[in-house]
Amino acid sequence: MDVEYKTVRNTLVVRVKGELDMLIADKMRQEIDRRLEENSIKNLIFNLEKVTFIDSSGLGVIIGRYKKVSAVSGRMFIVGAKNPVEKILHFSGINRLVPMYSSEQDIINL
Amino acid sequence: METSLKGWEIMSIVNYVHFEFPSLPENVSFARSCVGAFVSQLNCTLDDIEEIKLVVSEAVSNCIIHAYENRSDGKIEIIASLRDDRSLELTVKDYGKGIENLEQALQPSYSSDPNRMGLGFTFMKSFMDEMDISSQPQEGTSVLLKRNFLNRDRQAYA
Ligand SMILES: Nc1ncnc2c1ncn2[C@@H]1O[C@H](COP(=O)(O)OP(=O)(O)OP(=O)(O)O)[C@@H](O)[C@H]1O
Ligand SMILES: [Mg+2]
Numbered sequence: 586m587d588v589e590y591k592t593v594r595n596t597l598v599v600r601v602k603g604e605l606d607m608l609i610a611d612k613m614r615q616e617i618d619r620r621l622e623e624n625s626i627k628n629l630i631f632n633l634e635k636v637t638f639i640d641s642s643g644l645g646v647i648i649g650r651y652k653k654v655s656a657v658s659g660r661m662f663i664v665g666a667k668n669p670v671e672k673i674l675h676f677s678g679i680n681r682l683v684p685m686y687s688s689e690q691d692i693i694n695l
Numbered sequence: 696m697e698t699s700l701k702g703w704e705i706m707s708i709v710n711y712v713h714f715e716f717p718s719l720p721e722n723v724s725f726a727r728s729c730v731g732a733f734v735s736q737l738n739c740t741l742d743d744i745e746e747i748k749l750v751v752s753e754a755v756s757n758c759i760i761h762a763y764e765n766r767s768d769g770k771i772e773i774i775a776s777l778r779d780d781r782s783l784e785l786t787v788k789d790y791g792k793g794i795e796n797l798e799q800a801l802q803p804s805y806s807s808d809p810n811r812m813g814l815g816f817t818f819m820k821s822f823m824d825e826m827d828i829s830s831q832p833q834e835g836t837s838v839l840l841k842r843n844f845l846n847r848d849r850q851a852y853a
Contacts, residue, residue, distance in 0.1 A: 607756045608720040614810065638727075638745075640752040641814035648812055669745040676821070677814060 588613055590620060596628040597621060598689065602635040605643030605670075614646045618653070627659035632689060634665030644677050651683055662692050710736065711776035718759040718769035718789075727751040730775050730785065737781055739844045746822040747783070747842075753815040754787035754838050761807065762791025762836055782843040785823075793832040801828075 588609065589600040597620055601613075620626065629650055633639075647663070654661045663685045666674055674680055686692055712733050716722045727748040734747050755771060763769035774786040794800050806813035820826050823840040830836040 604724055606720075606723050606752055607760065608723060638748065638752075640749055640756065641812060641818065642756055644814060645810060645812045649810060669742070669749075672742075672745075673749065676818075677812075 588616070590616065592620070592624060592626060595626050596630060597624075597626045598630045598632060600632040600635070604638040605633075605636050605646075606638065606640050607642040610642035610646050614649065617646070617650055621650075621653065627654070627657060629654050629659065629661045630689065630692060631661075631663045632665050633663060633670055634667070634688075636666070636670050639670045639673050644673070644679065647683070648677075648679060651679075662686060664689050664692065707778045707780070708776045709779050711774065713772070713774045715770055715772040717767055718763040718771055718791075719767045720759060722771070723752055723755050723759070726755045726771075726773060730773065733775050734777075734783055737777060737783070737844050743844065747785075750819050750822050750840060751785070751787070753818050754785075754840070757815055757838075758787065758789035758791065758836075760811075762789040762793070764792070780843065781845040782841060785840040785842075786837060787840075788835065788837040790835040793834055794828070794830040794836055795832050797828060797830060 587602050591598045591600070597617065599613075599617060617629070621629070631647060651661050661683050663674065663679070663683050665688060666685060674685070712729070714729070716726065730751045731744045731748040735744055751773070755773075758769065758771045759765060769789060769791055772786070772788040776784045778784065799805055801816050802813070803817050804813040816826070819838070819840060823842045825839075825841040827839040828836065829839075
C-alpha cells in the first residue's frame with residue numbers, strides 16, 4: 586500500500602494504491618490533516634483508481650475529511666473508484682455527499 | 696466462553712478452518728484473504744467473496760481497535776466452517792475489554808471513537824444473514840456470523 590500526495594494550487598490530490606484498511610488509515614488521516622492545515626488547502630481529491638479493497642477504516646477517513654473540507658467551504662471529489670470499492674462507497678451513502686468522477690481529468694474539465 | 700467445535704452439529708460441517716493470530720494491523724489483510732480463499736470452495740461469486748472479506752475485515756479490525764485498544768499482544772481467533780447446506784458460519788473472537796452496552800454498540804453510526812463512523816456492525820449485519828454477539832466486560836467478545844449461499848442463489852433466480 587502506498588499513498589501519494591500532490592498539491593495543485595489550493596487542492597490536495599491523494600492517490601491511494603492497494604488495500605485501504607486500518608493498517609494505513611490512521612497514518613493517512615494524520616498526513617492529510619497536516620497538509621490541509623499547513624498549506625491552507627481548501628479542496629480535496631481522493632483518487633481511488635488503484636484501490637482494490639476498502640472497509641470502514643478507509644471510509645471513515647474519507648467521510649471525516651469530507652466534514653473537515655466542507656466546514657471551510659472547500660470541495661471534495663472521489664475519482665476512479667471501481668468495484669468492489671465503488672459498491673461499498675455507494676452502500677455507505679458517501680456518493681450522496683461527495684461527487685464521484687471516473688478520472689482526475691474530468692474534474693479539471695469541470 | 697469457550698472456542699471449540701464441541702456442541703456444534705459436527706455432522707453437517709463439510710470443512711472448517713480454525714486459526715489464531717496476534718492483534719497486529721498487518722494481520723487484518725491476512726485474515727480476510729484467508730477466509731476469502733476458504734469460502735471460494737463454495738463456488739460462490741466474486742462479489743460474495745468480496746463481501747465476506749469485508750465482513751472479516753470489520754470484525755478483526757474491531758478486535759484490534761476496540762477490544763485490545765491497538766495493543767499488539769492480544770489473541771484473535773477465527774473459526775470458519777462450511778456446512779452441507781452451502782452455508783458459512785464464521786466466529787471471530789477476542790479476549791479483550793468486551794462491550795459494556797451492546798445495544799448502543801449495535802446502533803447504526805454509533806462509535807466510541809470520534810474518528811470512526813460506526814459502520815462495522817452495519818456491514819456485518821447487511822452482508823450476512825445472521826449476526827449473534829456475546830460479550831463480557833473484561834473477558835472478551837465473540838461475533839458469530841452466518842450466511843447461506845443457497846438462499847441467495849434462489850433469490851437471484853427467483
Ligand atoms: N470486539 C470488540 N470489543 C470491544 N468493543 C467493540 C468490539 N467491536 C465493537 N465494539 C464497540 O462497538 C462499537 C461499534 O462498532 P462498529 O464496528 O459498528 O463501529 P466502529 O468500529 O466504532 O467504527 P467503524 O467500524 O466504522 O470503523 C465500537 O465503537 C466499539 O465501542
Ligand atoms: Mg468497526
